[in-house]
Amino acid sequence: MRPRILxxxxxxxxxxxxxARLLGLGYEEVVLAEDASVAMRLLxxxxxxxxMTDQEMPGMPGDAFIRCVRQEFKLTLPIIFMTxxxxxxxxxxxxxxxxxxxxxxxxxxxxxxxxxxxxxxxAH
Numbered sequence: 001m002r003p004r005i006l007x008x009x010x011x012x013x014x015x016x017x018x019x020a021r022l023l024g025l026g027y028e029e030v031v032l033a034e035d036a037s038v039a040m041r042l043l044x045x046x047x048x049x050x051x052m053t054d055q056e057m058p059g060m061p062g063d064a065f066i067r068c069v070r071q072e073f074k075l076t077l078p079i080i081f082m083t084x085x086x087x088x089x090x091x092x093x094x095x096x097x098x099x100x101x102x103x104x105x106x107x108x109x110x111x112x113x114x115x116x117x118x119x120x121x122x123a124h
Contacts, residue, residue, distance in 0.1 A: 003049035036060035040060040078119035
């Protein structure tokens with residue numbers, strides 16, 4: 001079984017970079033969404049094995065989106081929280097929202113691989 005990964009980030013270049021890194025790691029089923037609203041529509045109709053979301057997005061920030069995924073959608077899939085912010089409180093914000101891992105952007109492919117293995121148990 002190939003894991004399906006949903007990447008949510010409002011920046012097109014960042015989405016494409018993350019997709020390229022995931023493809024480089026052998027993940028072939030990567031779905032991209034430009035904001036939480038689009039991602040929520042995708043979560044209703046599809047099954048994903050991993051969610052990666054940015055914090056700073058228009059409409060709904062990543063921590064609020066994660067709370068929605070956990071509380072309203074009742075999904076338990078692993079979530080990696082990403083941000084380019086230097087706010088030292090964000091790792092705790094991510095954890096409190098229900099994220100399983102935290103990545104500071106920009107991150108290297110090896111950091112991404114380690115985070116995925118940590119939250120998904122190495123399955124792929």
